[in-house]
Amino acid sequence: MNVQGKTIVITGSSSGIGAETARLLRLKGAKVIGVDRNDPMITLDGFVRADLSEQAAIDAAFKQLPEHFDALCNVAGVPGTAPVDLVARVNYLGLRHLCTRALERLPHGGAGGAIVNISSILGAEWPARLDVHKALAETPSFEAGLAFLAKNPVPQATCYQYFKEALIVWTTTQSQTWFLEKGVRMNCVAPGPVFTPILGDFVQMLGEERVQKDAHRMKRPALADEIAPVVAFLCADESRWVSGINLPVDGGLASTYL
Numbered sequence: 001m002n003v004q005g006k007t008i009v010i011t012g013s014s015s016g017i018g019a020e021t022a023r024l025l026r027l028k029g030a031k032v033i034g035v036d037r038n039d040p041m042i043t044l045d046g047f048v049r050a051d052l053s054e055q056a057a058i059d060a061a062f063k064q065l066p067e068h069f070d071a072l073c074n075v076a077g078v079p080g081t082a083p084v085d086l087v088a089r090v091n092y093l094g095l096r097h098l099c100t101r102a103l104e105r106l107p108h109g110g111a112g113g114a115i116v117n118i119s120s121i122l123g124a125e126w127p128a129r130l131d132v133h134k135a136l137a138e139t140p141s142f143e144a145g146l147a148f149l150a151k152n153p154v155p156q157a158t159c160y161q162y163f164k165e166a167l168i169v170w171t172t173t174q175s176q177t178w179f180l181e182k183g184v185r186m187n188c189v190a191p192g193p194v195f196t197p198i199l200g201d202f203v204q205m206l207g208e209e210r211v212q213k214d215a216h217r218m219k220r221p222a223l224a225d226e227i228a229p230v231v232a233f234l235c236a237d238e239s240r241w242v243s244g245i246n247l248p249v250d251g252g253l254a255s256t257y258l
């Protein structure tokens with residue numbers, strides 16, 4: 001996988017999947033700039049501390065990022081045990097805002113730029129709410145998204161699923177315009193359960209019954225280093241014809257839902 005010499009921005013780089021992706025990409029010769037609300041736990045080529053739930057903070061962080069970079073990995077996220085408003089802001093509205101800003105700085109020629117968004121197996125039911133997700137996807141800004149959500153409130157119990165579904169729908173529907181006009185590819189990676197610090201929150205969020213149901217359908221939760229190579233691949237030149245997909249990396253768990 002060729003990422004040698006690429007500059008790659010990774011949000012959520014201070015823990016879990018983001019940290020593992022950063023480590024792997026640096027090992028493969030990329031220069032990695034991390035963005036997180038917490039300090040990094042590993043060596044990076046640059047780091048910007050930012051609260052990605054606030055548009056102004058994202059804009060301020062963006063000013064500190066390199067003038068040009070080759071890929072953006074949106075890994076930062078909060079579980080559904082966090083308040084709905086925060087889940088909306090970090091997992092969807094802020095992510096979308098950062099992607100839109102990043103278009104200015106990603107390469108439009110050559111192999112082009114790449115954006116990788118971390119969705120989830122828990123976003124798999126997007127077809128059931130496609131109309132509402134498309135309507136949200138059409139809101140043109142962070143503020144307009146907040147106004148839409150004020151009129152169309154999302155219940156706390158399913159807010160994580162809702163915003164991961166929304167992320168898959170937005171990524172899929174937005175990707176081709178950006179690929180055709182800017183040469184920038186955008187894809188999602190959908191992990192199943194992963195051993196990271198927020199796994200316990202997911203157990204709490206889903207309840208014991210659902211967790212037990214899933215436990216019998218999979219070998220085990222993933223390790224973060226089983227997700228990172230797939231994210232890295234979608235940043236690399238070898239995936240230059242892959243755009244607009246939501247790629248499950250879940251040890252086959254999603255296949256058992258049919």
Ligand SMILES: NC(=O)c1ccc[n+]([C@@H]2O[C@H](COP(=O)([O-])OP(=O)(O)OC[C@H]3O[C@@H](n4cnc5c(N)ncnc54)[C@H](O)[C@@H]3O)[C@@H](O)[C@H]2O)c1
Binds near residue numbers: 017090
């Ligand atoms: N762990 C799992 O089982 C699992 C499964 C499917 C999808 N995911 C998704 O993978 C992504 C990474 O999760 P993880 O498991 O590595 O969790 P994690 O908690 O280890 O890492 C999340 C990172 O995001 C950062 N972050 C959260 N809110 C932020 C904010 N407002 N501003 C800046 N940074 C912020 C945290 O500081 C942390 O470093 C998330 O989007 C999550 O929804 C995780």
